[in-house]
Amino acid sequence: MKLNGGLVLLLALAALLSLFVGRHWIAPGHWVGGDLESLIITELRLPRICVGMLVGAALGTAGASMQGYLRNPLADPGLFGISACAALGAVGSLFFGLGASPWVLSLFALAGAGAGTAVLSLVAGRSGSTIIFTLAGVMLSSLAAALTALIINLAPTPFASTEIVTWLMGALTDRSWDDVWLGLPLIAVGIAVLLTTRRSLDALTLGDLAARSMGVDMRRLQWRIVIGLALCVGSAVAIAGVIGFVGLMVPHIMRPLVGHRPSALLIPSALGGALLVVVADMVVRSLPIVSEIRLGVVMSVLGAPFFLALLLRMRREMA
Amino acid sequence: MQQDAGRHGIGRGLALTLLLLVTGCTASGSDGGGRADSGSAIPQRIVSMNPCVDAILKEIADPEQVAGISSYSQDPFSSSVPMTWAAQFPAVGNEAEDVIVRKPDLVIAGSMVAPQTVSALERLNIPLLQLAVPASVAESKAQIAGLATAIGQNRRGQALNHAIDRAIMKSIAFSGRGKPSALIWHDSGLVPGTHTLANELLEKAGFESASEALGIAQWDMLSLEELVWTQPDVVMTGQAGLARVAGSGEARMKQHPLLRHKGIPIMIADFPSKLLHCGGPIIIPTMQRFTQIHAQWSREHSL
Numbered sequence: 001m002k003l004n005g006g007l008v009l010l011l012a013l014a015a016l017l018s019l020f021v022g023r024h025w026i027a028p029g030h031w032v033g034g035d036l037e038s039l040i041i042t043e044l045r046l047p048r049i050c051v052g053m054l055v056g057a058a059l060g061t062a063g064a065s066m067q068g069y070l071r072n073p074l075a076d077p078g079l080f081g082i083s084a085c086a087a088l089g090a091v092g093s094l095f096f097g098l099g100a101s102p103w104v105l106s107l108f109a110l111a112g113a114g115a116g117t118a119v120l121s122l123v124a125g126r127s128g129s130t131i132i133f134t135l136a137g138v139m140l141s142s143l144a145a146a147l148t149a150l151i152i153n154l155a156p157t158p159f160a161s162t163e164i165v166t167w168l169m170g171a172l173t174d175r176s177w178d179d180v181w182l183g184l185p186l187i188a189v190g191i192a193v194l195l196t197t198r199r200s201l202d203a204l205t206l207g208d209l210a211a212r213s214m215g216v217d218m219r220r221l222q223w224r225i226v227i228g229l230a231l232c233v234g235s236a237v238a239i240a241g242v243i244g245f246v247g248l249m250v251p252h253i254m255r256p257l258v259g260h261r262p263s264a265l266l267i268p269s270a271l272g273g274a275l276l277v278v279v280a281d282m283v284v285r286s287l288p289i290v291s292e293i294r295l296g297v298v299m300s301v302l303g304a305p306f307f308l309a310l311l312l313r314m315r316r317e318m319a
Numbered sequence: 320m321q322q323d324a325g326r327h328g329i330g331r332g333l334a335l336t337l338l339l340l341v342t343g344c345t346a347s348g349s350d351g352g353g354r355a356d357s358g359s360a361i362p363q364r365i366v367s368m369n370p371c372v373d374a375i376l377k378e379i380a381d382p383e384q385v386a387g388i389s390s391y392s393q394d395p396f397s398s399s400v401p402m403t404w405a406a407q408f409p410a411v412g413n414e415a416e417d418v419i420v421r422k423p424d425l426v427i428a429g430s431m432v433a434p435q436t437v438s439a440l441e442r443l444n445i446p447l448l449q450l451a452v453p454a455s456v457a458e459s460k461a462q463i464a465g466l467a468t469a470i471g472q473n474r475r476g477q478a479l480n481h482a483i484d485r486a487i488m489k490s491i492a493f494s495g496r497g498k499p500s501a502l503i504w505h506d507s508g509l510v511p512g513t514h515t516l517a518n519e520l521l522e523k524a525g526f527e528s529a530s531e532a533l534g535i536a537q538w539d540m541l542s543l544e545e546l547v548w549t550q551p552d553v554v555m556t557g558q559a560g561l562a563r564v565a566g567s568g569e570a571r572m573k574q575h576p577l578l579r580h581k582g583i584p585i586m587i588a589d590f591p592s593k594l595l596h597c598g599g600p601i602i603i604p605t606m607q608r609f610t611q612i613h614a615q616w617s618r619e620h621s622l
Contacts, residue, residue: 024548034582036547043577044544160396162509166540174508174543176576292542 003257007271011053014275018049018282043176051175051183052281053274055240056250058187058232060273061266063247064254065194068201068262069225070124072133073252074310077113077233078244078303080137084144085116086237088151091164095151106182109238114230116140121222170241170296172281183239190231191270197224198263205262243296245303246273252310361471362425362446366411366418369429371597372450372466374399376427378600379467379475387411387421399597415439425469455519456487459598479600486603487523490610494525496617499552501526504541505592512536516598517605524609526553543575547583553616554578555590586619588612 019031019041030037059077066075077083089112090105120140124133148168155161200221203211212218236243250272251265258264277295280302284295364386367373373392376385377400390410391397398405411417415436418426426440430451440447448469453459460480467476503517504510511517512535518528529551533541546554578587590612594605 022544024544036550036582039577039580039582040544040547043580044547174575178576292540 003254003268004271007268007275011271011275011278014278014282015049015053018052018278018285019045021282021286023285023288044174047177047180048172048175048281049278050177050180051239052172052277054180054183054187055172055236055243056246056273056275056277057270058183058190058236058273059243059246060250060269060271060276061191061194062229062232062236063249063273064251064262064265064269065197065201065225065228066247067251068265069197069204069221070133071204073314074134074248074307076245076248077229078242078246079141079248079307080120080133081140081142081144082113082116082120082229082233083237083242083244084141084148085119086110086113086234087168087242088112088144088148089115089234090238091148091151091167094164095155095160103182106186106235106238110186110230110234112144113232113234113237114226116144117226117229117233121226166294167241168296169294170243170299171292171294172240172277173292173294175239179239183235186231186235190228190235193224193231194228195266197221197228198266201262205260241294241296243277243299245299245306246276248310249303249306250276252306360424362423362469364422364424365427365470366421366423366425367427368411368413368418368432369427369450370397370399371599371601372427372429373405374597374601375463375466375479375599376470377401377404378479379463379472380470381472382407384470386423387418397596399593399601415443419443419445427466427469453516453598454514455516456483456523456598456602459483459516459602463599483600483602486606487520490524490606490613493610494523494613496525496613497620498525498527499586499613499616499620500529500532501553501555501612502529502541502546502549502551503555503590503595504546505557505590505595508540508542508546510535510539510541511595512539516602517595520602520605521609524606525613526609543577547577547585550583550585552584553586553588553612555588555612557590557592557595586616588615 020026022040022045024040026037026041031041032038062077062082063075066077066080067073069075086109089108089110092112093105093108120133120136123136123139148164152161152164155164200211200216203214203216204221206214208218251269254265254268254272258268277299280298281295284293284298287293361384363384365376365380365384366387367376367385368389370389370391373388376388385408388400388405388408388410390412392400392405393402393410395402409421411421413432413436418436418440423445425446425448427448427450428437430449432449437447437449448466450462450466453462460483463476463479463483464473467473467479501521502510503521510530510533512530513528514536515538518530521528529549533545533549535541577583578585590608594601594608
């Protein structure tokens, strides 16, 4: 509880600080009042921070759940193709003219994430084999990337191609309250569904057989994980594009603070994910350049060395 | 609000990506003639690999001279020529094989065609004219003149250049009433900077380019926050990307609630993305659209 309280406090501070950050200084006295400065705060920076919190919370919870369910510390929705599947669904809906409404686009992103999770779950199962799971993730990620590349390849204008590529890089730039209202209910339900798996995930740490003997319905658990991940990852991708490594990094940062029980990790991961994305976005916005570096790019730059360090640590432990 | 000049660099990567993707979609030419290997005889089987070259050929070539046009010209989303004109000719893709089967005596391509394709055409001794991206009206006109010479249609080339001059002069004559600041801002936030043809045309049409104040030199991405902070009088948006492909109404960038807010005194005008694809004859409708937008702004400000 103390940790969660501390994270909430840090998140609130980061959000407040984030309101100050941008290429133009806007004094708190101008945050309300209806003039240009106040509109930038209320219509651009505030919804952007909210979208960042939602996306971070969704990806943090999704990562912690995946790692608990698959008993694989490398599991991450971005790394193993679920985000790529969601992006494929969203881009596909736009390309084929079905994405006129943001809700339809989200639906396709959710379907993509759900299908990706289901395929991963079916191919790798919960065998505990890191190799099979990793290979299944690589396969899924490659397939989704290839199909997305096909859409870029077939895009009728270079502007369309650029739009896909830009969107795939992930960003919170120019998000509005519409995006918040779109993502909030879906991500809230997704996180709620994943939170219902807490006890089962704890039981699963003892192995499949032990979990069954403790009354865990594995089939039901699998469906709840699939639905929860689809809602969280699909919604996050629908409103912000692909932002990777949040689901990998945050649970690892939180684990030493909460112990190894998956149930204890979910809420701190949600709060930590929100904090990480808001802070990273703040860094992105504070760089003195006209054209923003995409948040997804920054997260990948941060996440890849983290992933490498994680691999090296695992290798040391295995030796 | 003045940005330092170095700030335009980051989005240049994206813009460069765009331009690379535009290989088939952006006419080009840094000098008048480009690189021509054609002999002295007037070519009778011209194959174009670039939709902007197609737009020029439509104006200056005899249809009988054209043996193939870019496949982009037969796609209504990327074409800069009427579909009825494009339908007369076989379409060629970006591969040498596509081109060779048309038995060309002159191939005209953009500067960013794959080096392997150029090499394949050279190995087969097929005359090739490559044109680069025009960054100004002068470059675009020189490109037309050079192309006209290469295909033996000097008179039509001169006529097209005169038509471009007339369209620009007409727009300049109209633009006496006020000088609103303006920005072209397309899907994903793509903005042409000061060293682009689009920007020169914008200024010739009587607008003050907001790109200069922002320090954008080539093409760059601009956030909505930066845009509303700069607060140009006019923002020209268009459906350039997927929203247009999906037929989903107006450009997605334009749908942001902030742009509809009463507290933001920016006039939003539609600006078809096709007008950004090419120079050459497309300069004429581009100037007409700029003039219409200028007239609308003048009316709204009772000038």
